[in-house]
Amino acid sequence: MHPMLRRLDDLATHLATRPDAVALLGLGSAGVDHDRLDDHSDLDFFLVVADGAVARYAEDTDWLSAPCPVAYSFANERNGRKARYADGIFVEYAIFTVAELARLPFTGARVVWQRPDAPPGLAAAGAPAGAPTPYDTVEFHLNEALTNLYVGLHRELRGERLTAARFIQTYAVDRALALLRLTAPAAHRRDPFDPSRRVEQAYPPEVLPLAELVPGYRHNRAAARAMLHWLESRFPVDPAIGEPIRDLLAR
Structure with a gap:
């Protein structure tokens, strides 16, 4: 298994112990097209959490460091961060509730882990990405x-x-x-x-x-x-x- 996919699996193992974590979705080369992963890839993912838990997960990164110490990180948006693990794996992630996820444009997501009672179809919950507009001519x-x-x-x-x-x-x-x-x-x-x-x-x-x-x-x-x-x-x-x-x- 590619080290980045293993990192996602290890992260999922930790998140499964948290009652307010709902699902972990791999994106980009960590999504359905994970055969594209190489030594120059970064690790993109969405963390889906319970209502009211987004701010806590966005501000506190103890869950992120559970599989490996985090050497560097910064908030690059209200609900997300970019970070580099001590072993060199670079990640970019964002945190949403189920309702927020449904309003996002994304594609090619892969469910790495989800709670047994999580809503079905989370990987395809978002609005179509890159949908054509009247000016796409x-x-x-x-x-x-x-x-x-x-x-x-x-x-x-x-x-x-x-x-x-x-x-x-x-x-x-x-x-x-x-x-x-x-x-x-x-x-x-x-x-x-x-x-x-x-x-x-x-x-x-x-x-x-x-x-x-x-x-x-x-x-x-x-x-x-x-x-x-x-x-x-x-x-x-x-x-x-x-x-x-x-x-x-x-x-």
Whole structure:
């Protein structure tokens, strides 16, 4: 058994002794896709507790250290923490009641442990993750990418290189990933919360030339030029926005 899965099992053994603990759900590479676990994975989980117990579990981490001493931790949200065990296992978790869990978007959860009287279907209790919106269309993502380039190049010309890099090399690239998802779906396990995950395994460089699209802080113009070419080679670009982008690149 992978050490991270063993850690979850050991944690579950301890939680089973606590009457206000309801369930432990593994997420991400500790969820149903736990075959993805490797030496670079972190351990994500939800702890489900009884009504009124969330604050106590969020503030007091004695339950977390039951399997192994915790060397480092901090609260990264109201009901959750990030922590590193003394043996190097890094965890990120959040704590909810059954009712709160039902309102969360999540997917791929795995029940590691639950009380015999826990409600059924906890691993599938959440709202669908990554559900499409009315704006999840080729037209939307294409025009978002183009306007990201337009705004980013103006900021580059103003000398605001960092924000320009975000518009050109992050936001526009996110839209390119969305376009590929809609027009050239790949046979890989997509992360609905972070489309950049495992993208190198999904698309070869000839399909998504990331080295050209994300060349770094000093190369916003080159990145914008590469992204415009990538978009124009795959989709019809309205000259009313394409030409102003080319004008900015020429300055």
